Amino acid sequence: MKGLNISLPGLAAIALLAIIPLLPVPPFVITLMDNIGLASLVAIGLVLLTGVGGLTSFGQAAFCGFGAYTTALLTTSYGLSPWLSLPVSLAVGAMCALPLGLITMRLSGHYLPLGTIAWGIALYYLFGQLDFLGRYDGITGIPPLEIAGHRFLDTTSMYYVIWTFVLLLAFGARNLLDSRVGRGIRALRGGSAAAEAFGVNTGRAKLTVFVFAGVAAALSGWLYAHLQRTVNPTPFGLNMGIEYLLMAVLGGAGHIWGAIFGAGIVLLLKELLQRYLPWLIGASGNFEAVFFGILLVAMLQFARDGLWSFVLRILPEKAPKPRAEDGTAPLAKREMPAHGSPLVTLDKARKQFGGLVAVNDVSFEIGAGEIIGLIGPNGAGKSTTFDLITGVTTLSGGQIRLSGRDAGVHRPGDVARQGVARTFQHAKIFPDMTALENAALGAHLRGNAGVMRSFLHTERAEEAQILAEADRQLERVGLAEARDRPAGDLPLGQLRILEIARALALDPNLLLLDEPAAGLRHGEKQQLADLLRKLRAEGVAILLVEHDMSFVMELVDRLVVLDFGTVIAEGDPHKVRNDPAVIAAYLGGVA
Known part of the structure; x- marks a missing residue:
């Protein structure tokens, strides 16, 4: 696995993912794992945007909506194949992220997250007001994914599709960070002066990572639409945007694998809290939001690197250090001017x-x-x-x-x-x-x-x-x-x-x-x-x-x-x- 650079614990985790549906587990476990996979796609984009690029966004759920509504509309109203709608859904996510990024990335300080909250709320209400999107009733009858005559109709079959995309995006994101472009993105957290002095276009780097996060969320929305077979505005509001950001911060905002870990922790906690908190408190309500707020404050106070940093202490990543191979051709050198010119x-x-x-x-x-x-x-x-x-x-x-x-x-x-x-x-x-x-x-x-x-x-x-x-x-x-x-x-x-x-x-x-x-x-x-x-x-x-x-x-x-x-x-x-x-x-x- 030299090209993918996967450690033994990583291989073990992938093997476990592959066999979970084969184990005698209750159906709700598979459903939970599907939801963790969908959330992981959004959280990976947020790791690059927030954890690496230093740009906070509460509006990523809206980009999930762009991906979901695009494929829902194309496959139900125009008869397009779900797989052919995938590139269109990703393109719509990118095209919507581009103007929003151009506007939002001009903001700084607390104005940046406030800006993402503003357009996140606006887009949520927009989805619910447009007649051709079904208003708040949404779009139903979305066809399932299909490969060689096999239709992915249940959560178990969709499990492998979702997690294949999660792993592909995770490895691609890690490749991106371990590159010339990635160094420019990572330099955003240290201020712009040094990066710009060596030719990094910091405005373009911010926009790149913003669009990447938008496309990752649109991919999640596309998969969600074909998993649920129906789409309405409810999953694409501000509450989910906050949860996605919590996943990235809780897992470890600087780690790709931390995004998946954080998504699992948040959704598992949400499931448990929704089941047992009303029973403990003696009243029904959205009490898990209060718990998550307290958890986020505690994380920022005591574990800003996220929970994945504790995992790395037990199972440290042993990726080989980048080193130029023997025989690497040197970079072209500049022609020096004449002495004294x-x-x-x-x-x-x-x-x-x-x-x-x-x-x-x-x-x-x-x-x-x-x-x-x-x-x-x-x-x-x-x-x-x-x-x-x-x-x-x-x-x-x-x-x-x-x-x-x-x-x-x-x-x-x-x-x-x-x-x-x-x-x-x-x-x-x-x-x-x-x-x-x-x-x-x-x-x-x-x-x-x-x-x-x-x-x-x-x-x-x-x-x-x-x-x-x-x-x-x-x-x-x-x-x-x-x-x-x-x-x-x-x-x-x-x-x-x-x-x-x-x-x-x-x-x-x-x-x-x-x-x-x-x-x-x-x-x-x-x-x-x-x-x-x-x-x-x-x-x-x-x-x-x-x-x-x-x-x-x-x-x-x-x-x-x-x-x-x-x-x-x-x-x-x-x-x-x-x-x-x-x-x-x-x-x-x-x-």
């Missing part, structure tokens, strides 16, 4: 925040194969200058030219495509990813595999090349031994070096380093200096912000000094060091 030119660049002028008509040029130090006191505008060059911040005035062309209003991804890579003043590393995965994110633009290739696991050759490049850069900066460690476990000094490895994976011609030596010991600083000199010899230009003047003076070809956003000196480091204005503004007694 201008890469970036700032011409009276200006950035103003209200009444504060952070960068005041700054002009200087960065040529290929040179190291320039950008120094000055705290608040001088150094990091803002970095943000202007890389497109994080837009100019208030002046001009920035990349390779001789006016950059205009440029985005971070466009700058990265030009070969400009950067690190950040405060290390922006994704702690839940390994060091290798963080470095591989830097090579995002050097691959082109999309969602479908990643889902189907057909981009392995390209993925091996990206991992090999990340491996090479980690070894280059001295972090080879940390490749499989979560980045959140690394000390600050190694995080700084990891940021450089990630930047080098882009294959840059210009490297912007914001305080790279902070947190490094003396010997590590010397190794970093040697690496930067080697990069300069290869033709890479480096713009360096650093407060360690002994490190800077021994390394740079030129110095640019900022004070209150204004260039007060530029030129040979030894001359600049003795400039009275620089001594007064920054160096002081150090000079």
